[in-house]
Amino acid sequence: MNSSELEPLEPYPGSGKPWRCRHMCGRTVAPTLSNVAQGRGICRYCHSVFPYAGPxxxxxxxxxxxxxxxxxxxxxxxxxxxxxxxxxxxxxxxxxxxxxxxxxxxxxxxxxxxxxxxxxxxxxxxxxxxxxxxxxxxxxxxxxxxxxxxxxxxxxxxxxxxxxxxxxxxxxxxxxxxxxxxxxxxxxxxxxxxxxx
Ligand SMILES: [Zn+2]
Incomplete structure (x- = not known):
């Protein structure tokens, strides 16, 4: 999580479960460790073509x-x-x-x-x-x-x-x-x- 610039906000729930973290952009996200390990689903605000934060x-x-x-x-x-x-x-x-x-x-x-x-x-x-x-x-x-x-x-x-x-x-x-x-x-x-x- 740390190498993907995610700061955990709760104890580790298991690799396949959503883990509430704060991304470096300041937003709270809940990716799973197994996805993050493969570089997927890190932060939907920063890594998605869909504008979660915009109009x-x-x-x-x-x-x-x-x-x-x-x-x-x-x-x-x-x-x-x-x-x-x-x-x-x-x-x-x-x-x-x-x-x-x-x-x-x-x-x-x-x-x-x-x-x-x-x-x-x-x-x-x-x-x-x-x-x-x-x-x-x-x-x-x-x-x-x-x-x-x-x-x-x-x-x-x-x-x-x-x-x-x-x-x-x-x-x-x-x-x-x-x-x-x-x-x-x-x-x-x-x-x-x-x-x-
Ligand atoms: Zn982000």
Missing amino acids: ATLYLVADRDAVKIGCANRSGRRIDDHRRLGWQLAWSLDVPTGDNAYNLEQAVIAWWRDELGLSPAYTSDHMPQYGATETARWEDTPPDSVLAHVEQLAETWSLPPLRPHLTRYLTERPTSVCTPRARRGPIAAGQLMLPGV
Whole structure:
């Protein structure tokens, strides 16, 4: 841990268990010794392309049958990647940090699975890239209901108000379903929906 500039904050829990440490950047992280020994998972704030400490986006994409929650870098291509797979953007919110976005995403998934008892809408066969575990069926949890839940969580967690940064795109339920493979070429004009359209 010391050679990776991590200062343990609690007794050694075993090599495969999260070990709370302070990284040299000053943030508290909980990597496992076995990961750190292989140079992995040392500090998500310093060693991740996802901006855990910087501005981020929480979004919901939808197709005919499902919704999918996700968090992303604000300037990234993640939402365009979903469009190429047949998803449409239902809403997106600017959130102060990637940490907030990730925690909101995980809380929505826990709400679907643990409170509402919903299974994922798709399997990893249908979504081989990623994200099947972040889906639920549209009927059980339409985009507006997820947004309302996120706003309630944000208030409970005393996050700055999210609504002013809200952009909403999708007003009608899509008629198409997502595909396992991306379509080649540019996104069709009809799929690029602008605010207010
Ligand atoms: Zn760090």
